[in-house]
Amino acid sequence: MILVTGISGGLGGLIHRGLSALDGLEVAGGTRSGDGVTARRIDFDDPASLAAGFHGVDVLVFVSAGYAEDDVVLARHGAVVDAAEAAGVRHVVYTSLARSGEPLTIAPPHRWTEARLAAASFEVTILRNGLYAEIPAGLAVLGAATAAESGVFTAALGTGRMTAVAREDLADVAVRVAAEIRHDLAAGRRSRHAGRTYELEGVEAVGGGDLAEALTGVLDRPVRYRPIPLSAAREALTGLGLEPYQVTHTLSTFSNVIAGNLQARGSDLPALLPAKPRPVRDQILRALAAAAGGH
Numbered sequence: 187m188i189l190v191t192g193i194s195g196g197l198g199g200l201i202h203r204g205l206s207a208l209d210g211l212e213v214a215g216g217t218r219s220g221d222g223v224t225a226r227r228i229d230f231d232d233p234a235s236l237a238a239g240f241h242g243v244d245v246l247v248f249v250s251a252g253y254a255e256d257d258v259v260l261a262r263h264g265a266v267v268d269a270a271e272a273a274g275v276r277h278v279v280y281t282s283l284a285r286s287g288e289p290l291t292i293a294p295p296h297r298w299t300e301a302r303l304a305a306a307s308f309e310v311t312i313l314r315n316g317l318y319a320e321i322p323a324g325l326a327v328l329g330a331a332t333a334a335e336s337g338v339f340t341a342a343l344g345t346g347r348m349t350a351v352a353r354e355d356l357a358d359v360a361v362r363v364a365a366e367i368r369h370d371l372a373a374g375r376r377s378r379h380a381g382r383t384y385e386l387e388g389v390e391a392v393g394g395g396d397l398a399e400a401l402t403g404v405l406d407r408p409v410r411y412r413p414i415p416l417s418a419a420r421e422a423l424t425g426l427g428l429e430p431y432q433v434t435h436t437l438s439t440f441s442n443v444i445a446g447n448l449q450a451r452g453s454d455l456p457a458l459l460p461a462k463p464r465p466v467r468d469q470i471l472r473a474l475a476a477a478a479g480g481h
């Protein structure tokens with residue numbers, strides 16, 4: 187059986203639906219509030235739920251649960267590895283962070299988890315996911331009202347750009363990889379994906395100028411990009427009611443875009459997808475339309 191964790195979330199939900207649509211696979215999903223019927227109860231903060239929830243699972247699609255302080259994420263990811271070993275899971279697919287994200291403050295728990303998985307008794311495949319297209323899309327949405335009024339889009343991106351990827355593409359790869367692993371195990375062989383790390387970087391980079399261009403199209407008025415300092419971004423983020431660690435991670439993203447660190451060189455994504463990666467620009471336009479109530 188394949189079990190996907192975090193199916194109440196954006197990525198886990200897509201992976202679970204994609205696997206469930208395939209013939210001949212036994213697929214289960216896990217959520218923190220699982221009722222045991224539609225979904226198993228899988229709470230990484232509650233080891234007892236993992237011991238029961240991983241029963242009968244041979245392929246575990248372990249979606250990271252990174253929304254917390256690092257020490258909390260390390261504890262919960264470590265508990266998943268321990269429980270998967272104890273339950274006799276044969277192969278774990280972990281959704282990690284792409285190489286271009288190495289300098290980000292969100293990177294250490296991912297790399298720590300990769301190392302814990304590598305030392306475990308089961309086979310492992312690492313899907314190193316690029317930054318979601320919703321990150322630049324969210325910035326465009328945040329700046330849309332001001333841009334509509336003033337014709338200026340502001341963000342702390344300097345002249346840098348970030349490579350981004352559609353979450354749907356990442357889910358499509360996870361579905362393919364998990365299904366192929368299950369087939370390989372059923373055929374009595376070690377999976378072709380065992381021991382592999384795939385860099386699922388996007389193939390498109392966007393910066394402030396690109397977001398202003400998208401806003402120009404949607405708002406039907408010229409919008410130009412004006413970079414703002416990190417100090418102004420910090421002040422603005424503080425007023426949004428975010429958790430302190432979210433402010434840290436967001437500023438780290440901005441600062442690495444400004445430094446030109448988030449542009450990927452090379453990706454395994456195109457080779458693992460049946461079609462071209464979804465254009466990030468389309469995702470940004472869709473997010474702007476949705477925010478304007480268009481869809």
Ligand SMILES: NC(=O)c1ccc[n+]([C@@H]2O[C@H](COP(=O)([O-])OP(=O)(O)OC[C@H]3O[C@@H](n4cnc5c(N)ncnc54)[C@H](OP(=O)(O)O)[C@@H]3O)[C@@H](O)[C@H]2O)c1
Nearest residue numbers: 192194195196197198218229230231250251252316317318
């Ligand atoms: N590559 C990127 O750009 C990027 C950006 C943001 C996040 N991420 C990482 O990718 C992961 C998946 O992304 P997403 O878009 O699916 O996020 P999402 O929509 O916020 O979903 C997160 C999922 O993690 C589950 N979760 C949280 N804490 C958990 C716990 N203690 N035990 C078990 N499950 C728990 C949530 O369950 P509940 O519904 O019960 O809370 C939810 O299903 C995130 O969790 C984060 O680690 C990557």
